Amino acid sequence: MKQLIRPPLRTGNDSLDLKNLYDYLAKTLLPAFDEDIGVFIDGLTTDFISAFSQRYNTVTLTSTDFTTTITVTGRYTLQGKQVTLMIPDFSGTSNVTTFSITGLPAALAPPFLFTAMVKVLDDGNILHGVVRIDTAIPALISVSPSPTLAAWTASGTKTLKATTLSWILA
Numbered sequence: 001m002k003q004l005i006r007p008p009l010r011t012g013n014d015s016l017d018l019k020n021l022y023d024y025l026a027k028t029l030l031p032a033f034d035e036d037i038g039v040f041i042d043g044l045t046t047d048f049i050s051a052f053s054q055r056y057n058t059v060t061l062t063s064t065d066f067t068t069t070i071t072v073t074g075r076y077t078l079q080g081k082q083v084t085l086m087i088p089d090f091s092g093t094s095n096v097t098t099f100s101i102t103g104l105p106a107a108l109a110p111p112f113l114f115t116a117m118v119k120v121l122d123d124g125n126i127l128h129g130v131v132r133i134d135t136a137i138p139a140l141i142s143v144s145p146s147p148t149l150a151a152w153t154a155s156g157t158k159t160l161k162a163t164t165l166s167w168i169l170a
Contacts, residue, residue, distance in 0.1 A: 057078070059076055059104060061104070061141075062101065070091070074103075081170075083169060091157060091159035093155070094122075097154050098152065099144070100141065100142050101142075101143065102140060108169070111169060117129070117147070118131050118163045119163070120143065120160055120161065124156060127146060128146070128147065130149060131143050133165075143160050
């Protein structure tokens with residue numbers, strides 16, 4: 001916890017007053033560098049920053065909707081009731097017209113039908129697709145190559161480009 005530093009008092013010695021004033025200003029007004037999180041902090045204590053800083057957890061995400069099972073390591077943060085899920089590129093050779101991802105912990109699933117626009121590739125075509133997390137099947141992430149929830153091509157490359165999704169828990 002940062003100590004309260006009193007302003008310098010006049011002692012009659014000008015050089016001592018200037019040194020006290022410099023020390024006072026340096027300790028109270030200049031930002032401090034927090035080596036733990038690598039940023040300058042102005043007016044906040046390290047204890048406060050540590051209590052509210054985001055910590056990443058990893059999650060193994062898997063899909064069997066390819067010629068071989070594809071597994072990636074995603075990251076998520078849980079800050080209060082705010083969940084943020086980061087999914088890296090998820091790509092492989094398609095063998096079915098669906099694209100579902102499992103591995104999201106049920107405790108992190110949104111309490112409502114979650115839908116977000118994402119960038120996808122379907123058989124070499126760059127498209128604006130949709131990611132859905134349905135409450136009927138908690139923690140199942142469905143990916144579609146179009147906003148109309150069209151089917152994927154059953155051959156060729158199927159890709160969900162790296163994306164970040166965020167929602168509030170109930």
